[in-house]
Amino acid sequence: MPDLTASSLVERHQAGAALAGMLEGNGRFVAGEPRYQRDIAAAREAAPGQRPFAAVFTCIDSRVPPETVFDCDFGQILVVRTAGHVPDRAAIESLEFGAAELGASLVVVLGHERCGAVNAAVSAVKQGATDPGYLVQQLWQPASQALDETEEGEDVASHAMRLHVRRTVADLSRRESLGGVLVVGAAYDLDTGEVTLIEER
Numbered sequence: 450m451p452d453l454t455a456s457s458l459v460e461r462h463q464a465g466a467a468l469a470g471m472l473e474g475n476g477r478f479v480a481g482e483p484r485y486q487r488d489i490a491a492a493r494e495a496a497p498g499q500r501p502f503a504a505v506f507t508c509i510d511s512r513v514p515p516e517t518v519f520d521c522d523f524g525q526i527l528v529v530r531t532a533g534h535v536p537d538r539a540a541i542e543s544l545e546f547g548a549a550e551l552g553a554s555l556v557v558v559l560g561h562e563r564c565g566a567v568n569a570a571v572s573a574v575k576q577g578a579t580d581p582g583y584l585v586q587q588l589w590q591p592a593s594q595a596l597d598e599t600e601e602g603e604d605v606a607s608h609a610m611r612l613h614v615r616r617t618v619a620d621l622s623r624r625e626s627l628g629g630v631l632v633v634g635a636a637y638d639l640d641t642g643e644v645t646l647i648e649e650r
């Protein structure tokens with residue numbers, strides 16, 4: 450039975466609008482027509498307080514700056530980053546804080562192509578590494594599954610990244626602490642600048 454209370458409908462409407470706004474921002478970025486300068490005037494205007502409408506959980510990769518990719522201004526999105534967007538406790542509690550205390554109604558889990566952390570995990574699984582570091586351990590399952598599911602010549606890392614994003618979205622969506630928050634997965638293309646949603650399976 451879907452939750453159709455008034456507050457849940459408002460939450461869903463807010464989250465849907467937030468997602469549409471993010472994708473529109475990405476469209477402006479790709480078109481080379483950004484709306485925001487993110488300059489000192491914008492910083493001053495946002496300084497008194499924050500009410501970000503969305504959170505982005507993504508990789509530390511220097512080629513994936515979320516405020517630019519989604520053409521957002523100061524104060525609009527809260528960004529949590531770890532290598533390979535590995536959702537450790539600090540990352541998850543940061544997202545929970547963004548939702549509960551700052552009012553973000555949307556979490557976008559954003560993976561990207563040619564991710565170094567995901568590549569490292571795929572290599573470690575291929576080599577049967579016996580003592581991988583923490584990050585690779587956290588990426589072992591999607592890397593291993595991607596190796597099983599891809600054919601010769603297919604992009605294993607891209608598939609692993611998508612599996613990892615889907616798993617993170619499913620995990621975050623199950624959390625009571627993020628009840629009422631819309632969690633979606635997406636992938637960033639380094640070459641075109643485009644963000645595309647990753648559908649749940």
Ligand SMILES: [Zn+2]
Nearest residue numbers: 508510564565
């Ligand atoms: Zn990465």
